[in-house]
Amino acid sequence: MKAVRKKRLVTVLVLLLTSGLGSMLIIKALDSNLDFFFTPSEIFKDELPDNKRIKVGGMVLENSVTRDGTNIIFKITDYKESIQVEFDGIVPDLFKEGSGVVVLGYLDNEILKAEKVLAKHDENYMPPSLDIEK
Amino acid sequence: MLVQIAHFLSILSTGLFFTTFLLSFLLDNKDRNITKLISRIYSHGFLLLFVSFLIYVFLALNDSFNVLYIAQHSNSLLPNFYKITSIWSAHEGSMYLWIVFLCLWGFLYSYFVSPEDELKAKALGIISLIAVGFLSFLLFTSNPFETILPVAPIDGADINPVLQDPALAIHPPTLYLGYVGFVIAFANAISFLLNGDNKIKWEDSVRIWSISAWVFLTVGIALGSWWAYYELGWGGYWFWDPVENVALMPWLAATAFIHSLSVSSKSKLLRIWTILLSIMVFSLSLFGAFIVRSGIIDSVHSFANDPERGLYLLSFAGILVVLSLAVFSYRLPSLISNKNIVSFSKESFISINNIIFGTLIFSTMLGILYPLIYEYLYLQKISVGAPYYNAIFVPSTILASLFLFFSVDAKWQRTYKVINTHSAMLLSGILSLLITVLVMFFSKISSLWILISLFTGLLVIIRYIFVIVNFLVNKKYSNPYSIAAHIGLGMLIVSIALNSEFSSERAININLKGKDTYKGYEVSFDNLELIKMSNHDSVKASFVFSDSKGKRFILSPEKRKYFTRGQITTETAIYVTPLKDIYITLGDQLEDGSWIVNIQFNYFIRWVWLSAILMALAGSFLAFSLRRVD
Numbered sequence: 207m208k209a210v211r212k213k214r215l216v217t218v219l220v221l222l223l224t225s226g227l228g229s230m231l232i233i234k235a236l237d238s239n240l241d242f243f244f245t246p247s248e249i250f251k252d253e254l255p256d257n258k259r260i261k262v263g264g265m266v267l268e269n270s271v272t273r274d275g276t277n278i279i280f281k282i283t284d285y286k287e288s289i290q291v292e293f294d295g296i297v298p299d300l301f302k303e304g305s306g307v308v309v310l311g312y313l314d315n316e317i318l319k320a321e322k323v324l325a326k327h328d329e330n331y332m333p334p335s336l337d338i339e340k
Numbered sequence: 341m342l343v344q345i346a347h348f349l350s351i352l353s354t355g356l357f358f359t360t361f362l363l364s365f366l367l368d369n370k371d372r373n374i375t376k377l378i379s380r381i382y383s384h385g386f387l388l389l390f391v392s393f394l395i396y397v398f399l400a401l402n403d404s405f406n407v408l409y410i411a412q413h414s415n416s417l418l419p420n421f422y423k424i425t426s427i428w429s430a431h432e433g434s435m436y437l438w439i440v441f442l443c444l445w446g447f448l449y450s451y452f453v454s455p456e457d458e459l460k461a462k463a464l465g466i467i468s469l470i471a472v473g474f475l476s477f478l479l480f481t482s483n484p485f486e487t488i489l490p491v492a493p494i495d496g497a498d499i500n501p502v503l504q505d506p507a508l509a510i511h512p513p514t515l516y517l518g519y520v521g522f523v524i525a526f527a528n529a530i531s532f533l534l535n536g537d538n539k540i541k542w543e544d545s546v547r548i549w550s551i552s553a554w555v556f557l558t559v560g561i562a563l564g565s566w567w568a569y570y571e572l573g574w575g576g577y578w579f580w581d582p583v584e585n586v587a588l589m590p591w592l593a594a595t596a597f598i599h600s601l602s603v604s605s606k607s608k609l610l611r612i613w614t615i616l617l618s619i620m621v622f623s624l625s626l627f628g629a630f631i632v633r634s635g636i637i638d639s640v641h642s643f644a645n646d647p648e649r650g651l652y653l654l655s656f657a658g659i660l661v662v663l664s665l666a667v668f669s670y671r672l673p674s675l676i677s678n679k680n681i682v683s684f685s686k687e688s689f690i691s692i693n694n695i696i697f698g699t700l701i702f703s704t705m706l707g708i709l710y711p712l713i714y715e716y717l718y719l720q721k722i723s724v725g726a727p728y729y730n731a732i733f734v735p736s737t738i739l740a741s742l743f744l745f746f747s748v749d750a751k752w753q754r755t756y757k758v759i760n761t762h763s764a765m766l767l768s769g770i771l772s773l774l775i776t777v778l779v780m781f782f783s784k785i786s787s788l789w790i791l792i793s794l795f796t797g798l799l800v801i802i803r804y805i806f807v808i809v810n811f812l813v814n815k816k817y818s819n820p821y822s823i824a825a826h827i828g829l830g831m832l833i834v835s836i837a838l839n840s841e842f843s844s845e846r847a848i849n850i851n852l853k854g855k856d857t858y859k860g861y862e863v864s865f866d867n868l869e870l871i872k873m874s875n876h877d878s879v880k881a882s883f884v885f886s887d888s889k890g891k892r893f894i895l896s897p898e899k900r901k902y903f904t905r906g907q908i909t910t911e912t913a914i915y916v917t918p919l920k921d922i923y924i925t926l927g928d929q930l931e932d933g934s935w936i937v938n939i940q941f942n943y944f945i946r947w948v949w950l951s952a953i954l955m956a957l958a959g960s961f962l963a964f965s966l967r968r969v970d
Contacts, residue, residue: 236710239724240722242721243720273931276847294847297928299910
């Protein structure tokens, strides 16, 4: 093989290897940091590991909100199943019974320990996959 | 009546832009009189569009609620300032502004660039084509001129209260000026590729335009971050939300682009990179418009869902990108430079920088698109959060900063010997290490990543301080804009690291006239009052903070209820000190009458924006220095 061709081959191989390795690292970082999104019925349908961070979307069940100091306990429902949520902190302004909410947290004995409670800054907001029923 | 005139003028301007496009591609571009003619038609097109926009502003100021968009987004009770800014508070109006800015850049370009410039006519033609594409999008799918017939409503539906804020009023215009400003570089790059004469130095003429656009983009993103910090009440400056990410990608590409540009305009090295990046910056800006406006991605900031709009934008942006890349690859063989890049020259460091920035853009894009792909394949909704982005951005930024550190004294097109500057490098290394160890010792930081980030940030800052010292003592010339911008980068890394290490928050439950303590401060809930304003009611609480040294200050967070939409918003109260912000938000009142209050200590958060401001200032001075004096 001519020297020029050999050099070109090496360049191409090095490029492929580094970009392959880079992409692999990126995909790995991606895979280990995904938050899965569920509706309450899906949580009870699927077997979920307790220590995985998940997102749960639904409506805040009417008359389910109780408070204890800075703790707030409520239920998220998709009008088929509902799941209890515990959160320590301030819920968003748009949080109210009967309106849409998304909670990020860990499942612990069928109770969702919330890290974050989100309500969209739009009063027309519906959590995804609920917009058909209502 | 006026609204029909505005509507008609914008249709007319679309026609003129289309004429500009046709003429620039049909007539001989080498003739300067033809270039002059094309500029003139373009300028008239812009003038019509601008007048139509001014009429629209006038309509908004005069509460013309017969215009559907104004009726939906403005209100007679609004102060005049917000009547104007309500124009860009939703999809149609903000798209309108976006297009006006796009054409404004083209107009300034056609005004300031001499008709002798061989690339000018086609560049204007390309800008016109893009303007036509977006104006048709506006007029056919998102018409802001639609009227309510036969009877106009008595009052408008009001602007969303969280948008009634000075920072947010100027955030979108600044950001848009940044996004669309890169149309000049894009159009010139394509015009250069179509022209086929490799001797033309398109890089020189677009530098000032690209750097100005970069400044707007930087300031626009910083403003958005600042607004989110004090308005949304979450206490952070960046949330890795998809809509933030689509603004970050053009910024990353633009930063790589202006670095690459400085190489290509000096020698013809890295030309391919520069052209590719110019296409990339503009494509990413279009991609951003698509993501935000199609409703394909769920975000706190996105506009309402509309598949038809998304499809139009995606096809238009897709065609533009595919066509540009086709021209690019057709001309690629003739662009390959036979000059090799010398190792350890400035060019070599900038190409490494390009690769790192490319990786960051690719990863961010993946983070945005992966949930869509995943849902399509597995019918399972997922989201990608901050941990992913941190895992990518932290090591990449550290790596880039280390390369930057070694590149400070590198020469153009020549290798450099480390031995010549090793004392400055060694000293900055020792000093940074010393400071890092001291900080670690006194504040017990245990996270390795934080320490490494702190160290690299300091390394960059101190290294550039040595450059300044060298300039003052030995009169050795160095580029002041580069020094300022890179010190800004170092500051940004240090402040982000310290912010994520030291910041803390706690929710407390407190009664009126009650007391609590947090982090050495005594907090007492002093007062609660109800205030009636022109368009909202407000509950205003007063908290007195006092520390052991007897320093006292009062913070008054609010909860507001706006009349027209019945929406409730939270206004945070912030006490700013150089090192930290004390940030307090008022939560709900419990049945026993006590209130939930969230207290945050946000360290070094001001320095995050200060770093961005420093970078933007460096950019503006550079742009100012580049203006041709004739």
